Amino acid sequence: MINVYLDTVECPYCEYENDMTEGTVDLPDDNKFDHECENCEREFEVHVEFNPSYSSGKIEYVNCEKCGNETREPAKRGKIFPFPQSLDENVVCKHCFYKGHNEDFENE
Ligand SMILES: [Zn+2]
Ligand SMILES: [Zn+2]
Numbered sequence: 001m002i003n004v005y006l007d008t009v010e011c012p013y014c015e016y017e018n019d020m021t022e023g024t025v026d027l028p029d030d031n032k033f034d035h036e037c038e039n040c041e042r043e044f045e046v047h048v049e050f051n052p053s054y055s056s057g058k059i060e061y062v063n064c065e066k067c068g069n070e071t072r073e074p075a076k077r078g079k080i081f082p083f084p085q086s087l088d089e090n091v092v093c094k095h096c097f098y099k100g101h102n103e104d105f106e107n108e
Helices: 094-107
Strands: 008-010 017-019 032-036 043-047
Touching: none
Parallel strands: none
Antiparallel strands: 008 017, 032 043
């Protein structure tokens, strides 16, 4: 398996730098194709790698409505089931969330 960098790929047999500018025009679905080395004329497999894409999200801190602490992973009513019945708040930190669950459990 060979990775394509820029528009040339090195032949695994003779290390000749093959020009790939035309080879990448008509790519099969799996981004792989066979290419014959321009120098030694042996076939090798070329694997095309596209730039990885990253997705990002802001880190958001919210204040727990119960204890007031900042939390990065709040438990939100409507998003997490079951939401503790003993909690009147809609957004709480994990700590209060589990505490709420415990209270539910004790109230039963
Ligand atoms: Zn070659
Ligand atoms: Zn809290």
